[in-house]
Amino acid sequence: MKNCSKCGAEWRLVKAGVSKKTGKPYKAFYACDSCNNKMPAESLTEKPQKDLRYDQIMTKLDAIENGIGDILAELVKPKDNL
Ligand SMILES: [Zn+2]
Numbered sequence: 001m002k003n004c005s006k007c008g009a010e011w012r013l014v015k016a017g018v019s020k021k022t023g024k025p026y027k028a029f030y031a032c033d034s035c036n037n038k039m040p041a042e043s044l045t046e047k048p049q050k051d052l053r054y055d056q057i058m059t060k061l062d063a064i065e066n067g068i069g070d071i072l073a074e075l076v077k078p079k080d081n082l
Contacts, residue, residue, distance in 0.1 A: 004032035005039070013041060 003010055011030035018025045028041035 004035065004037050006037045007032060007035045009034040011039070 009032050012033055014029050014031050016026060016028040030039045030041055032038070
């Protein structure tokens with residue numbers, strides 16, 4: 001969602017900084033100039049959690065592929081021992 005949830009205008013990214021009013025640091029957020037709506041920037045840039053199982057499965061698939069490759073290489077090898 002790159003647009004304001006209230007009015008649909010494009011968000012303006014406000015980088016993290018320190019508030020001049022309160023002197024407190026604030027995180028980056030999106031602001032809407034049209035209706036003064038605000039949203040934390042994290043909710044837009046949040047990365048999906050990496051699934052560790054994916055890596056495990058890919059590693060296993062690689063091993064299986066290598067195994068099949070070895071078997072195929074064995075099958076097509078000229079049988080000189082006959
Ligand atoms: Zn808005």
